[in-house]
Amino acid sequence: MCLTRTNESALIRFVNLKGGVIIIKENPYRNLFHLEPDCGLLNDPNGLIQFQGRYYFFHQWNRFSLDHGYKEWGAFTSSDLNHWDHLGSAVLPDSKEDSDGAYSGSAIEHDNKMYLFYTGNTKNSGIRKTYQRMAYSSNGYTFIKSEKVIETPSGFTEHHRDPKVWQSNGIWWMIVGAQTIDQVGAINLFSSTDLEDWKYEGVFYSAQTLDQMCECPDYFQLGDAEILVVCPQKRTSLLNGNENISSYAGYLVGAFEKNNKCFRPESDIMLIDEGFDFYAPQSFTDEKNRRILVGWMSRMDEAEEKDCPTTAFNYLHCLTIPRELFWENSRLYQRPLEELKSLRKKRITLTKANAKLLSDSGAYELDIQLVNQTTPFEISMNNGNTVIQFDGKSKLVISRLNWVSGQREIKELHIPNLFEIQIFNDASAMEIFMNKGEKVFSMRYFCAEEKREIFYSGLQENGSIDYYSYKEEVE
Known part of the structure; x- marks a missing residue:
């Protein structure tokens, strides 16, 4: 049950109706300028976009519980990047091809419509099957799912997720995080001319440095640099359940060779953030032509999630503040947005x-x-x-x-x-x-x-x- 916020002061009071008794708790952990849910578990930022003058920060959300057993897309929206409204549910796992979770993805605008691309996760008798899916909206609130899906190419396990889409020279490109059947991290590449029908172009990038799986890929140009964002995962073997052991977020500098349909790296993987809590970043370009990045502010293990003090108030996790990206001195620089000064x-x-x-x-x-x-x-x-x-x-x-x-x-x-x-x-x-x-x-x-x-x-x-x-x- 969601607690009802009644006070926007530093110590936010919550009213919980339990057994007919009103219990008032003061929450010293409620953040002022880091986005977090009123209830449930938040994780990866999804579908960051500015659409019809408003910013949309979608996110992975379990609104029913404080675990990772359920995934849908929730949505924050703002006109100024400081004052936010939470719209509630945006994409639900309510169809055959996403019945066990609407996983992470990205957003683009085309012909005055917002398009969300995400991974539909299904399980049949414990066997995973994933689909890359699309939903579109003309108002940013109500989304219609396309019936067309992308299935996992041969040679890869069903750990195939987190589509990132962009357009270049009239062609739509999609990269998807992947794991080869030999358990090596990889990123697959697809192309389209209409956002509905997608052609598999092959492996965009794969290397042992991507460990056993690569999640949440992102690609963009920044100044004279081409950046590939990767989230390498170490996983147990297929015989031992193929479970996540550890993961981090980094980036490579290189070049997208369109003739060869692949990314050629010119650097090693470098950390995006040196801290304890940062993962699954996404970026987008706003109407001011700023490349803005947001990450999930957590690398908590199971015990840290279980004992996190915010669980007493029925919510868990937050996002980082939005950061503007720059390419200077042959490396990535990140700076807080100017909008924060108004606080x-x-x-x-x-x-x-x-x-x-x-x-x-x-x-x-x-x-x-x-x-x-x-x-x-x-x-x-x-x-x-x-x-x-x-x-x-x-x-x-x-x-x-x-x-x-x-x-x-x-x-x-x-x-x-x-x-x-x-x-x-x-x-x-x-x-x-x-x-x-x-x-x-x-x-x-x-x-x-x-x-x-x-x-x-x-x-x-x-x-x-x-x-x-x-x-x-x-x-």
């Missing part, structure tokens, strides 16, 4: 070497400028839950308290010439952008207190920290 309500500038600040809520932004920082610098946030340490040379250590074990988890990054750290902190989500988006780090954390202590030490001369509160002032 700033109060500014405090700190220049002392050491200082303490009490934030009035968990929703705030920190802009840290390190000028010729050659000695150690450390900042602790969210009452010690999240910590960043820089050694003054090139080592950056980011840590959090794990909500299951209670132990501190640590990741170490190598960043020569660190000069800027920009932190977007929400009630239970943090995204860190370093050196104008050269590296990004995403993580969930859980702090039950509304007011959050921030303490830093070691800021050198000419360095500064700007704190921006996102909490509305109460008159």
Whole structure:
């Protein structure tokens, strides 16, 4: 049963009718600017698009439970990328070819219609069969499913999913994540002239570096670079159930050779996000010609999902903030959208070497400028839950308290010439952008207190920290 939101303050109150008794809970983990469901489990972002002036962020959703046993498409929509409405269900697993799940996919606009491409998942006596499907809408709310489907080509298992569609020189292209029968990750390529009938063109890309399966592929051009986004999965053998062991999101630089119908890589796989919680990103181009990327903000294991504090409020997981992509210095840069600046309500500038600040809520932004920082610098946030340490040379250590074990988890990054750290902190989500988006780090954390202590030490001369509160002032 969904809880009913009754207060949009930092601590959002929920009313739960249980046995005829009204129980009011305050939720310290409800995020202000990270999209999350009011109930159920959210995972991959799907079908990101700007259509008829509005932004649509579809997503995988189990609205009935907090597990991965059911998949449909839910939808958020916005006119400004800051204020969002949730439309509820968009694509349901209600037909023969998607009876066991409407899995991930993408969206395009053509002839004033929105087209959604997704994977229909079915199981018969435990045997999986997948279909790539299409649904279209003229208003962005009501979708009609095409009866035509794409079946899995021979030579591949039924782990064949997550279609991404784009147009180039009058031809529609589709790439689909795949697994060969030899259990090697791959991406298949299809083409069409009408979005209905698709021709299999062969393997777009496959390599041992894609592990045993490749999910959520994406392809786009950015400046003078061609980018292929991949999500390699390690899986158990077919004899042991072909279950997911681990996965991550990365990208390659290369070229789409249209004559050979394949992608030729010119780089190794590079991480998109260095953090604890990032997966299944999708990108799109908006009317301002910005390439915008959004990811699922989770790599939680089963125990972390089970004990996630938001489950007490009947929901699980969130998306990252939208990021604009740039190709600079022969690598991918990611930066928060300019629209986020409108959330700033109060500014405090700190220049002392050491200082303490009490934030009035968990929703705030920190802009840290390190000028010729050659000695150690450390900042602790969210009452010690999240910590960043820089050694003054090139080592950056980011840590959090794990909500299951209670132990501190640590990741170490190598960043020569660190000069800027920009932190977007929400009630239970943090995204860190370093050196104008050269590296990004995403993580969930859980702090039950509304007011959050921030303490830093070691800021050198000419360095500064700007704190921006996102909490509305109460008159």
